[in-house]
Amino acid sequence: MADARSRFRTLLPRRSAKLVGGFAIVGAIVLFAILGPLIAQPPRDSDNASLQQPSAEHWLGTSKLGYDVFSQLAWGTQGSLMIGLVAGIIALVLAVVFGVLAGYFGGFADEALSLFTNIMLVIPGLPLVMVIAAYVQRSEGLGDFARSSVLVAIVLGITGWAGSAVVLRAQAKSLRSREYVAAARVAGEKAWRVIFVEILPNLVPLLAAQFIFGIIFAILGEAGLSYLGLGATGSITWGTMLNDAQTGQAVGTGAWWWFVPPGAMIAALGAGLSLINFAIDEVVNPKLRLAPENARKVRRAARAGVGVTETGVIA
Amino acid sequence: MSYYLRRITFYVVTMWAAVSLNFLLPRLLPGDPAKIMIGKLRRANGGRPISQEMIDAITSILGSDEGSMWDQYVAYWGRLLQGDLGVSSTRYPAPVADLIAQALPWTIVLVGVATVISFILGIVVGAWVGWRRGTWLDHLVPITTVFQSIPYFWLALVLVAVFSVNLGLFPIIGGYDFFAFPAGPEWSWAFVGSAVTHAILPATTIVLSSVGGWLLGMRNMMVSTLSEDYVVTAEAKGLTPRRIRTKYAARNAAIPSLAGFGIALGFVVAGSIVMEQVFSYPGIGKLMIQSVQGLDYALMQGVFLVITVTVLAANLFMDVIYGFIDPRARHNG
Numbered sequence: 001m002a003d004a005r006s007r008f009r010t011l012l013p014r015r016s017a018k019l020v021g022g023f024a025i026v027g028a029i030v031l032f033a034i035l036g037p038l039i040a041q042p043p044r045d046s047d048n049a050s051l052q053q054p055s056a057e058h059w060l061g062t063s064k065l066g067y068d069v070f071s072q073l074a075w076g077t078q079g080s081l082m083i084g085l086v087a088g089i090i091a092l093v094l095a096v097v098f099g100v101l102a103g104y105f106g107g108f109a110d111e112a113l114s115l116f117t118n119i120m121l122v123i124p125g126l127p128l129v130m131v132i133a134a135y136v137q138r139s140e141g142l143g144d145f146a147r148s149s150v151l152v153a154i155v156l157g158i159t160g161w162a163g164s165a166v167v168l169r170a171q172a173k174s175l176r177s178r179e180y181v182a183a184a185r186v187a188g189e190k191a192w193r194v195i196f197v198e199i200l201p202n203l204v205p206l207l208a209a210q211f212i213f214g215i216i217f218a219i220l221g222e223a224g225l226s227y228l229g230l231g232a233t234g235s236i237t238w239g240t241m242l243n244d245a246q247t248g249q250a251v252g253t254g255a256w257w258w259f260v261p262p263g264a265m266i267a268a269l270g271a272g273l274s275l276i277n278f279a280i281d282e283v284v285n286p287k288l289r290l291a292p293e294n295a296r297k298v299r300r301a302a303r304a305g306v307g308v309t310e311t312g313v314i315a
Numbered sequence: 316m317s318y319y320l321r322r323i324t325f326y327v328v329t330m331w332a333a334v335s336l337n338f339l340l341p342r343l344l345p346g347d348p349a350k351i352m353i354g355k356l357r358r359a360n361g362g363r364p365i366s367q368e369m370i371d372a373i374t375s376i377l378g379s380d381e382g383s384m385w386d387q388y389v390a391y392w393g394r395l396l397q398g399d400l401g402v403s404s405t406r407y408p409a410p411v412a413d414l415i416a417q418a419l420p421w422t423i424v425l426v427g428v429a430t431v432i433s434f435i436l437g438i439v440v441g442a443w444v445g446w447r448r449g450t451w452l453d454h455l456v457p458i459t460t461v462f463q464s465i466p467y468f469w470l471a472l473v474l475v476a477v478f479s480v481n482l483g484l485f486p487i488i489g490g491y492d493f494f495a496f497p498a499g500p501e502w503s504w505a506f507v508g509s510a511v512t513h514a515i516l517p518a519t520t521i522v523l524s525s526v527g528g529w530l531l532g533m534r535n536m537m538v539s540t541l542s543e544d545y546v547v548t549a550e551a552k553g554l555t556p557r558r559i560r561t562k563y564a565a566r567n568a569a570i571p572s573l574a575g576f577g578i579a580l581g582f583v584v585a586g587s588i589v590m591e592q593v594f595s596y597p598g599i600g601k602l603m604i605q606s607v608q609g610l611d612y613a614l615m616q617g618v619f620l621v622i623t624v625t626v627l628a629a630n631l632f633m634d635v636i637y638g639f640i641d642p643r644a645r646h647n648g
Contacts, residue, residue: 018457119332122577122630126585127603127622134607134615135344163578216464223466224589228604242469251476263469270464275457287539295449
C-alpha cells in the first residue's frame, strides 16, 4: 500500500515555483470564469454609453455598442474555457487511440495508424478547420447545431490530436518492450488490460502534458476562427470579442481596453498552462531538473574554493 | 538511399491524401456547395446564365448529382493535373489559379524569411541559455511561453496600435504603397523598399510569436545533451569550453529542432493566415479568408490545396537536409 502510494507520488510533479505559479494563474482564470458572470452585468446590455474609457463603473470600459467589456470578458472566459476543455478531451482520446494502440500493437497496425497520424500532422490544421467550418456552418440540415460552440470544439478536437499521438506512440513503444509488460503478457493478460492497467498509468504525465497542449491549441484555434467570423454564433468567447473589436475599428480609434484584455487573457492562460507543463516535463525528463542544480552546485563549490573548474568549464 | 525513398513515398501518399480530402470534403459534409457556388457565379455575372463549361468546372470541384463517385474522382484529378482550379466568384471572372499565383509569393517570402530568422535566433539564444544552465537565465525561460501563447493576430493588433497608429513609424495595412504604385507590383528598388517597409511589422509578429518555441526546445535539448558522457569526456580531455559548446553540444542538441521543424511550420502557417487579415497583407491567407467569408468555395478549395502542397514541399526539403546532417536517420529509416 505504501509502495503503491510512493510509486504514484513519483508520477506527480514536484512542488516547484513553476508548478505553483502555473496553478495560481490557471486557477485564477477558472475562478474568474465561474464567478465573473455572477457579479458582472449582462454581457449584451447596450444601455451604457459607447467607447467609454475604463472607470470605476466600467472596470474595462465599454465597447462601441455599449457592452461592458469586463462583463464580456467574464462570459468570454467561460466560453473559451469550455471550448478548450471539450476540444482538448476529444483530441486526447483520439491521440490515445491512434498513438497508444499503434505503439502497443506494432507491425501492420502501427504502420497504418502512424501513416494516418503523420498525414494529419503535416496537413496544416487551421486551414483545414476553416474549410470544414465553411462547409458545415452553411448546411441547413444541421439547424442550430451548425453554428454552435460544441461543433467548433468538435472540429478543433478532430484536427488537433496528431502531434500528441506521435509523442504517445513513441513512449508506448518503449514501455511495451519493458520486462513488466512482457511479464503481464506471459501471464496471459488480455491486450486491453495490458494497455489500461500496465501502460496507461505510466503515461499519465505525458497524457497530462498533451492534454494541456490540446487545450492551448484549441483556445488559440478558436480565437483565430472567431476573429475571422467563423466561430460559434450566439456565444461569447475571447475570439468573438476580438472579432467585435476588429469590426468596431478598436485599433484605429485607440480603444485599447477593448482588444487588449481578451488577448492578454489568452496569453496568461497559455503561460499558466505551459508552466504546469514545465513542471511535468521535469518529471518526465529528470535531466532538466538535475542538470541545472548540478551546475549550480559546481559553481558554488568553485566559489568556495573546493572545485577544480576555476576557469569555469562547466559554468 | 532508402531513407530518401521512404520520405518521398510518404510525401507522395500524403499528397494523394490531401487531394482526396479536398475532393471528399465538399461531397461528404452536409450542404450543397456546388449549388451555392453556381448561384454566386451567376450573380457575379450580372444575373446572366453562366457557360456550361464553367458549371462543369464547378461541379467537378464541388460535386454533382450525376456520375458515380469514382467517375467524379477521375475527372477531378484530370482537371487538377491541367492546373484548372475553377473560377472565383468573389473576384469574378478571375481563374483561381491566377489569384493564387499572385498571392503566393507574398506569403512565401514573408513567412519564409521570418521563419528562418526566428529559427536561427531561437537556436543560437537557446544554445546559450542552455549552456548557462543553473544561472539567472533559467528564470527567463518561462517568459518565452507567454510569447508562445499569444495569438499571432492579437500581437499584430497590438503592434499596429503601438507602432503604426500611435507612433506612425510603419504603414498600417497592405503589402506595398497602393498610392505610389497604382499599377500593381513592379520590379524597381522603390517598390522593393515599399514592400520591405510593409513587411517589417508582419515579420516581427511571426518572429516574436514563434521564437519562444525554438528557444525552449533548444535550451532543453542543450541541458540534456550537456549531461551526456561524451560531453564529460570532452571536458576531461581539456577542450576549450567554446569548442565543447559549439562542436559537441549545440550541434547534437539542434537535431530534434530540425526534426520538429515541419510540425512547427504548421503552426506558423496557421498563425500567419489569420495575421494577414490584420495587415490586409496581399498573401495567401488573405485570399483564404476572403474566400471563406464570401463562400467562394472554388477559391477556398484551391487555396487549401496550395497551402498544403507548399507545407509538404517545405517538409520534404527539411527532411532532405535532416537526412544529410544526421546519418542515423539515413541508416535506420
